[in-house]
Amino acid sequence: MKILFLTGSQYLYGGEALEKVEKDSAEIAAQLNENCPGADIEYYGTIKTVEEAVEAVKKINYDDDISGVIVWCHTFSPAKMWINALKILTKPLLHLHTQFNERLPYGDIDMDFMNLNQSAHGDREFGYILTRLNIPRVTAVGHYKDPEVQKKINDWADIAAALAFSKKLKIARFGDNMREVAVTEGDKVEANIRFGWTTDYYGIGDLAEEIDKVTAPETEALFGEYTDKYVLNTADIEAVKEQAKYEIALRRFLNRGGYRAFTTNFQDLHGLRQLPGLAVQRLMASGYGFGAEGDWKTAALGAVFKKAGEKRKGFSVFMEDYTYDLKRGEELVLGAHMLEVCPTAAAEKPKIEVHPLDIGGKAAPARLVFEGASGEATATSIIDTGTGFKLITANIELVCEPEPMPRLPVARLFWRVKPSFKEGVEAWLNAGGAHHTVVSTALTSGDIKAFAQMTGAEFVSIG
Ligand code: MN
Secondary structure, three states: OEEEEEEEOOHHHOHHHHHHHHHHHHHHHHHHHHHOOOOEEEEEEEEOOHHHHHHHHHHHHHOOOEEEEEEEEOOOOOHHHHHHHHHHOOOOEEEEEOOOOOOOOOOOOOHHHHHHOOHHHHHHHHHHHHHHOOOOOEEEEOOOOOHHHHHHHHHHHHHHHHHHHHHOOEEEEEOOOOOOOOOOOOOHHHHHHHHOOEEEEEOHHHHHHHHHOOOHHHHHHHHHHHHHHOEEOOOOHHHHHHHHHHHHHHHHHHHHHOOOEEEOOOOOOOOOOOOOOHHHHHHHHOOOEEEOOOOHHHHHHHHHHHHHOOOOOOOEEEEEEEEEEOOOOOOEEEEEOOOOOOHHHEOOOOEEEEOOOOOOOOOOOEEEEOEEOOEEEEEEEEEEOOOOEEEEEEEEEEEOOOOOOOOOOOOEEEEEEOOOHHHHHHHHHHHOOOOEEEEEOOOOHHHHHHHHHHHOOEEEEEO
8 A cells, every 4th residue: 555745835935945845855755665665655746735735635535545644844834724634634644754954054054945944843833733633643753764763654654554454344243242241342333433343243153054065175175284284283183174164164254245353252152063263263374353252342453453564573463361470570471262372473383282172062172282472562452441442552571481381272372561560460450451452573552552543542551
């Protein structure tokens, strides 16, 4: 997707100055395009009138290939000129506060130079009107050749593209939310308004019907792929093939309806022999968001985060704070789920195993078991506050397993909470953070803040 670069100016300075504005702007946009590999930045032109500003925003709003807009004021650009355009802007905005020259030409500087290179006050006028109009934006400050400025623009472009994806995201819910649970509930109409999420319910029977249509050769072929990719650590081949059928059926069902996220609920599995485990893990690894126990909000957030991180290193995975090691001063969180942990987080070749689940009353399900990767990460929860949504991000450090856990039959991650276990978890509980999260080594709290800003969600960063 493309990002359009607009420069603010006016007719006050005369034709010669405007030619220079045009030339400098094209140069800056080209430089940024070259140094922001995740952002396809294209120079649009210099905006000098109300009409030009409105025309540009109309184009930006209705072009599905444009994910956002960068605005910079080379000169002063009186901001009443921007009001009509900004009032109708529906795409993410980055306000770039830079200037063409890095250093001042001390020996040559005169009033012509001052008039041409006045973003220091031109951008203040623009920032004022953005604030007055309550326009959400990310602001990047510094010379355009500064790698930090370029990285901020590049990161923002990833989030802008993820927002475009979010606005079209459809989530399929197989079954309702787990009975009695509060935090996985929420206002689906408000989520549609804020984030663009369409959340559709299906009876699990619709999926069972799709599973019945999967043929034996299809199942055998996918089972073959499993044995190539993973370590087969079970003698119960039929249980594994059952999950292969679920994967094929789920993929078909989701793709037919245009769904990029889905939920299941272990309380509602009528017509299925096992809880989908391996099948769900495989779908998550190919980019589908997932939420267990009917958690459509985390499913959607996971899909958006996977999209935002698709050009980056690292992963974004559905996770649950499960249990602790409370060794004083070295506290660790053991995160896992019943089955559904995305193998993009694996630090080793996953093993396929079959074990009883002990809840749900179904046959022993096949799942991928692995130890998780280590490194800097974020864990983000999305909650419904009753008046809107809140994103809560904890900064965490994923660590290696302190000791082997040979009897634990699920994939898992271990992490240290920042700034400390007591402070971090206390803040999380006070903020109302859920037990389901998206753990990401691809997205920083700054990225998630940008997404919250673009969607008008409340944001809390911890640690
Ligand atoms: Mn759960």
